[in-house]
Amino acid sequence: MNCKSAYNDDEFKDNVLNIINEADDLYQELRDNNVYDYHYCLSYLRENLFLWYPFKSEGSLLEIGAGCGQLTNLFCDRLDKVVSVENDKKLVEIIKKRCTADNLTLLENDFSQIKSDEKFDYIVLCDIFEYAKNFFDSATPYIDYLSYLRGFLKDDGVILIAISNRIGLKYFAGFREEHVDSYFTGIDDFPDVDFVQTFSRSEFEDLIQLSGFTNYKFFYPFPDHRFPNVINTDEFVNKIPYSRLPVYVDRRAQFFRENKLNQTLASDNISQYFSNSFLVEIRNDDSKRKTDDLKFLKLSSNRDRKFRTITSIHGDDELNVTKSPISKDSIGHLRNMHEATQYDFGKIKFLDNTFDGENFTYPFIVIDNLEQYIIDAITSNDRDEFYRLLEYFFDALFHNSYITKNYATEEFVNVFRKRSKIAFHCHDITNLDVIFSNLFILDDELVTIDYEWFFKFPIPLEYIFYRVIRHHNVTNPLFRDFASIEEIFEHFDLDVENMKLFRRWELNFAKYVYTDLIRPKVDKVPEESVDKLDDVEMMGKQLECMKTSKSWKITKPLRKVISTIKRR
DSSP: OOOOOHHHHHHHHHHHHHHHHHHHHHHHHHHTOOOOHHHHHHGGGGGGGHHHHHOEEEEEEEEEETTTTTHHHHHHHHEEEEEEEOOOOHHHHHHHOOOOOOOEEESSOOOTOOOOOOOOEEEESSSOGHHHHHOOOOSHHHHHHHHHHHHHHEEEEEEEEEEEBBHHHHHHHHHHHHTBSSSSSSTOOOOOOOOOBBBOOHHHHHHHTTTOOOOEEEEEEOOOOOSSEEEEEETTTTSOOOOOOOOOOEEESSSSSSHHHHHHHHHHOOOOGSSSEEEEESSSSSOOGGGEEEEEEEEEEOOOOGEEEEEEEESSSSEEEEEEESSSHHHHHOOOOOTTTTOOOOEEEEEEEEEOOOOOOEOOOOOHHHHHHHHHHHHOOOOHHHHHHOOOOOOOOTTTOESSSSSHHHHHHHHHHOOOOOOOEESSSEEOOOOOGGEEEEETTEEOOOOOTTTSSSHHHHHHHHHHHHHHHHOOOHHHHOOHHHHHHTTOOOGGGGHHHHHHHHHHHHHHOOOTTOOOOOOOEEEGHHHHHHHHHHHHHHHHHHHTTTHHTTTTHHHHHHHHHHOO
């Protein structure tokens, strides 16, 4: 089942309504109904798409295609007035039960005949604009529908559209096109499909401009716009390309590692064209917006409430990084970060920073981080330089440490649960998150920029070294292919047998951080079985048709990159 078929399934909608009516614990309901469609309709992680957006609190918002109200409560919390439009009677019933805010007006009518005389600060369409050809009678429905929506905007208003990229990288890598539940259909420009259409970036820009808009900004939600935990922009999408991010989907094949290919696309400055999704901010005038200074966002809302934060890179001439609480529950976590900067950690230093009682801010460093130096050594196949850099980090981490068996305090056990009597190196205080991408060499000193996991008790440094190496082994295919964790441990004369204990600590730490995390099961389809899932003859005809299509021309850079990788 995909998003569209779920909304067309009355039994599914009845189940969702029953859950909303009866469930005391929505998390438990998602555990019991652990499939994509229930997460799509019920998970609070859907709010990530707009959780960060700087809505005017006194503003008004028109939501078109509210679905099951996944975003409606967020809008009601953030703005003075919300009008939500839905054309499905059962979905309207679900929204009424789910969203009871006094500032919500719910309209049940067709999306092309919105019964409102108001002008709005914001108009939001999530997973609905692509269906305009199905509900807006016009020879050019997408252009004309944007023009129609403009009639509901204030002079300085904004239209926000979240939509899949027709040539998103995931569709090349083995994801079915969600709207039609088949492989490669969007890439082939939806042949014989008359009810839905998505667009590449250049196609979307053409629509915006032909509708009369001249001021707009593209955001790139990763892994996609339905469950994003990163929001990127043109300024940073190729500087901080996504590596290992979960994609919420119930079935996929895996033709290649899209994270590795995305790094190659980023190095060629073209990854934005193959982003899985777009969030487009279409502005009704040329005035400056708060989002103009926004470069990059990471949303950590899948953690336990006391650790949920938003990290943003922002600014114009001078860039800063700010970590902000998602709710008051996580302010203590940010205060702890600020306090951590009073201490050195081995030879690892901390940046100057400010804390205003809620927001923790420090300068953005524009030079290459330690990870980039290591990747340069890997791509040059320079093993001596690779290990020299690891030794530099190892020395900084273990500097002035002491050996003890008495680290398993009650505080330690509260986080890592499993005790051990093995003697390890420790410091009195610990920064757990000294991964290479968080480290910079400034004035011959190693400086860290991340203080999320600072603890005022000893934690074995051998474990910290393991989790750093494992992080890069898991998230970076180049690192993983160059040297195994075991090989690196042997180089530093570390006992490989301790990795079993470290893995257990790492799992327990994840449970400590991600208490409420529930992910839908993913059914991976073997590559050789894909031909059984779709008609091979039809796919062959589609591929022949693709060679003369606009999408074939648009994806030429991607085919060139893939060909280069295969030759290697």
